[in-house]
Amino acid sequence: MTSSNESAVDIAHVYRGTFVHSTDHTAVEILEDRLLGVDTEGKVYSICMEWSAYPCEGRRLVHFVVCSEFFMPGMVDTHIHASQYSYAGTALDLPLLQWLNTYTFPVEACYKDLEFARNVYTHVVKRTLRNGTTTACYFATIHTDASLLLGQIANDFGQRALVGKVCMDTNNFVPHYRETPEESHDETNRFISEMLKKKYPLVRPVVTPRFALSCSAALLGHLGEIAQNNHLHIQSHISETKEEVKLVKELFPDYDSYTDVYHKHNLLTDKTVMAHGCHLTDEELKLFREKGASVAHCPNSNISLCSGMLDARRVLNHKVKLGLGTDVAGGYSPSMLDAVRRTLDTSKALTIQDPQYQTLTFEEVFRLATLGGSQALSLDEHTGNFQVGKDFDALRVNPRGPKLLRSLGVVKSQVCSGSFFSPSLFPLPPSGDDRNIAEVYVAGKRVVPFVERP
Ligand SMILES: Nc1nc2[nH]cnc2c(=O)[nH]1
Secondary structure: OEEOOOOOOOEEEEEEEEEEEOOOOOOOEEEEEEEEEEEOOOEEEEEEOOHHHOOOOOOOEEEEEEEEEEEEEOEEEEEEEHHHHHHOOOOOOOOHHHHHHHHHHHHHHHHHOHHHHHHHHHHHHHHHHHOOEEEEEEEOOOOHHHHHHHHHHHHHHOOEEEEEOEEOOOOOOOOOOOOOHHHHHHHHHHHHHHHHHHOOOOEEEEEEEOOHHHOOHHHHHHHHHHHHHHOOEEEEEEOOOHHHHHHHHHHOOOOOOHHHHHHHOOOOOOOEEEEEOOOOOHHHHHHHHHHOOEEEEOHHHHHHOOOOOOOHHHHHHOOOEEEEOOOEOOEOOOOHHHHHHHHHHHHHHHHHHOOOOOOOOHHHHHHHHHHHHHHHOOOOOOOOOOOOOOEOOEEEEOOOOOOHHHHHOOOOOOOOEOOEOOOOOOOOOOOOOHHHEEEEEEOOEEEEOOOOOO
């Protein structure tokens, strides 16, 4: 039995059921038939096997829930463009840079219109929550007010989020969608101070240079300084395609590598998450490890745009923090279950190329989607698994959803038949979907099913 005795807050809920999560030592730990208490601050208070051993210690217990299904931690999307949700599915016929010029920049420019922004951002927050994304690291657009609105919507729906106002002062193809370095600097400061003033419990700003091809050295320098002065998270893209790597080399000839461009501008820290990284060299990964920066693996997008195949095993072998991202709309699915499947696909494709390749296991990918993601975003103090003291970010999974047994997928030498569900079955449905996610909790609060607001 484990419990936190530090605070004297009451126990809001005790859930009885099976809890499946990752720890630092085990990719998947299955805790069968346990009692998990959540205190009134939304934190896991205790996990134990028997009621008689439950450490109430004079605390009031408000609600007891018996669950025949199982709980897993909420999933962490380490890279998603909220502003690209409306055209997911377009990234199938063009390579990255042409796709950005054709679809992305013209549509992102529309977020000047706050009603347009409100509509899309409401849809994306609801859709990702319903699909089990309890934490999302969002790119918005260059528009400060619309980016603030995204923060407000995530807060209103109870999603944990990092929200970034995009910064870019270079755009030769769609020149009306860019800022001057001064505007970008001033608006980033305004965005951060307005976001921090709101005191949202679960939503924070993240400094967001789009990528080195869209930012002058002057702007990168400003942003590095802002992040450093405010101890903020940083997100960007890196080494997604070979063409991009080549252009960065031409634009920044005096730097050792693409990673060095960010590093020399103080943008590579232990709160940095860089999306893609398909073509990072070993030297660059060493620098990531040294600085504590992380990679967001976005396999759907990498394949859809034909950008490359990230060798996730190599990243893990370098002991670089790794999470998964949907990268909507480079990736066509906002579901983290899809990111799990695509991660397995990429790893298997690498194995087809080289039979000696050490394919990622399903259990490892489960960890990347949950605890790995929270570590990649440096939020693992608060979320990622059911460790006592962390926030209760959880999915109640109903494996008997509409797709029922077919959706169960990986079965660990157990049988599932009729109405009987063995909790020893490996639980995350590789071909399941949001219909298998019965409830979603963030920081102890049930956020799905949605409560309709007046
Ligand atoms: N996939 C993807 N890569 C980028 N690199 C710079 N901007 C983007 C973007 O919006 N999507």
